[in-house]
Amino acid sequence: MASSYSQTIEALSISLTNHRSHYTLVAAAGISLSVSLIIRALFSNRRMEGRVLNSPLAAMQSPNTNNNEHPLPLDVLPGARDVQTPYGSIRVYEWGPEDGSKVLLVHGITTPCISLGGVAHALVDRGCRVMLFDLFGRGYSDCPSDLPQDDRLFASQIFLALGSSPISWTGAGSGRFCLVGYSLGGGIAASFASFFPQLLTALVLLAPAGLIRDSHISFRTRFLYSGGLPGRLLTYLSGKRLRAGPLSTPKSQHKKFHTRDALTEEIPSQTGTEAQILSRSYPNVTVPAAVLWQVNNHDGFVHAFVSSMRYGPILAQRQRECWERLGRYLTEQKKLPAPVQKLNGLPSDKVIIMCGVTDSIIIQDELSTDANATLGNDVIFKYFSAGHEFPSTRYDEVAQIVSDTLLSNA
Template identity: 65%
Template structure:
C-alpha cells in the first residue's frame, strides 16, 4: 500500500506541475503496473451506479430556505426553474421571458453550471427575448448518467429533452425557431447539434467554442490520464477528482501562445479573475453569486461532476480530429443554402447563412490565429468573427456586449 500511495502521489503531482514532462514509457509502465496490482483494490467498473444524482438529491433535502439562500448555487438561482425527469436522470432547466419574444437556448461549458451564462440570459430578457438554460449532465442540479459517454449523441438528446419540456413550442410550426448559443464545450455541442438539425434554428452563435482545438495543444500527461484502458477507471477518477479538488479554482496565469493545455486549464479557463467575479451579476435574485464559488461548490458537492468532466474531455466535441467532419457538414449545409435561389426561407434553416463566432483576444484555449484559419476553412467561409479584449471567460464578464450582439442578430 505504501507503493500505491507513492505512485498515486507521483502521478497526481506530475500532472499538476505543467513544467514536468514525463517520458511516455515511464507513465505507461506505471499505469500498466497500477492496472495489474490495483484492479482488485478499486474493483474496476463493476456495480457502478448508472445515474449519479445531483446536489438536488444529496444536499438540498433538509435545508431551510435561509440555508438555501446561502449556498454558492441556490436552488432558485435563476427564474423559471424546473426539474425534468428523464431516463437519463433529472435535468435542471430555467426558462423565462416573454412567451412571444425571440427564443434563445444557451448551452454552457465543461466546468461551469449554466449560471455562467446568467448575465447573458438576463440581458436578453431585458431586450424582450424568451430564454432557456439548463445544466449539462453532471453539472449544477442535473444528474449524471454514468454508464454513457458524454458525446454528441448524449448532448443532442439532452437538448431535445430540454426543448420538449417547455410549456411553449420551440420547434413546431409557428414557433419561430430558436437561436442556439453555445459557450466553450457548449459551443462544440451547439455546432454539432446545428449540423444535424439546422432546420430547427433561426441562428447559431458560438462563444469561444470547442470542437476545433488542435490535438497538438493537449499535453502528453492529459492525453495519458484520459486514455481509456491504461489504468482502472476508478483509479483514474480518483486521480482526476483529487486534482480538480486541489484547485486553485481561480483564473490561471497568462500562458504563452504555444503552451500545451492540461485538464486543469480546461477547468480554470472558464473562471473569471477575482476582480471580475466581484463585479459580475449573473443572478438578479442573488447578486453575490459568482462563477468561481459556484464551480468550487459543484466540484465538491456533485457526485457526478468528476465523471462528467472526464467523460466530456474524453468523448466530447472538443478536438478537431474528432469534430472536423461535424463542422464540415455544417459548412456544407450553409454553402448549399447560400447557393439556393431565394425560395422558401422558412424551409432553409439558419436563415442568417452564417455561423457567428465570438471569442476573446487573450484566450489561452481558443488560439485566435489558428482558430480563425481552421473555422474559416472547415465552414467554407460561412463564418463571421468578433473578438473582445478578454480571455476565455468573457461571456460571464462581458454579458451586456454579448447580449447586444445576439439581439442585433435576432
C-alpha cells in the same frame, strides 16, 4: 581435454544465465499483468453501470438549508424546473416573453449554467425567451454514469430540455430557436447544428471547443484521456487534481493545454471591473464559488468532467467531421434566396463565432483559420479584449450581438 571441459562449463553457465533471464522476464510480465488486473478490478466501471449519480438537489431541499447564503441557490435564475428523464433529473431554467425570439444557451465543461446567467438576463431585457439547463453532472442535473458524455448524449439532453417547455420550441409555428454554446457548449452546439440545422434560426458559438488542435494538448493530458487508463482510476486521479484547485486567477500561461486549464479558464476573476451580476435575485453569486461547491458536493461532477474530456466535442480530430457537415449545409444554403434559406432552417449568414483575443485555450488565429476551412468562410467573427471567460464578464455585449443577429432581416 581441459579445454573441452572448460567449454562445457561455460556453455552450462550461459544456459543457466539465459534461463534465469527468461524466468525473470516471465516473472516480471506476470507481476505486471497481476498489477494491471488488480488495478482494473479496483477501478473498473462495473460498479457504476446502470447507475445515476445524483446531484445535490435533494440535500438542497432540506429545510435546514439557507438558500440565501448558498453558492448556488435553487432559484438562482427564474423559471426553474426539474425534468425527470431516463438519464436522471435535469435542471432547466426558462423565462422571458413567450412570443419573443427563442434562445437556448449551453454552458461549458466546468461551470453550471449560471455562467451564462448574465447573457440570459440581458437577452430577456431585449425581448427574448431564453432557456438554460445544467449539463449532466453539473449544477442540479444528475449524471448517468454508464454512458459516455458525447455528441449523442448531449443532443438527447437538448431535446429533453426543449420538450419540457410549456411552449413549442421545435414544432410547426414555433419559429425555431437560436442556439448559443460556450466552450464545451460551443462544440455541443456545432455538432447539434450539423445534424439539426432545420431547427435553428441562428448559431452563436462563444470560444467554442471542437476545433482545438491536438498539438496544443499536453502529453500528460493526452495520455490521461486517451482511453488507456480504467475509467475509475482516471476519475480518481482527475478528482484529486480538480479538488486541489486553484479556482481563481491568475490564468494559465502554458503553451500546452492541461486538465487544470479546463477547470480555471471558464472562471472570471470577479475583481474590479470584471465583477458582474449573473443572478439578479442573488447578485452575490459568483462562478468561482459555485464551481468550488459543485466540485465538492456533486457526486457526478468529476465523472462528467472526465467523460467529457475523453469523449466530448473538444478536439479537432474528433469533431472535424461535424464541422465539415455543417459547412456543406451552409454552402448549399448560400445557393438559395434568403427567404428560402429561412424556411429551410439555419441561414448561411447566421453563424456567429465570438472569441477572446487573450484566450489561452481557444487560440484566435487558429480558430478563425480552422472554422473558415470547415464552414466554407460562412462565419461572422467577433473579438473581445478578454480571455476564455468573456461570456461571464462581457455578457451585455454578447447579448447585443445575439439580439442584432436575430433582428437583422428577421
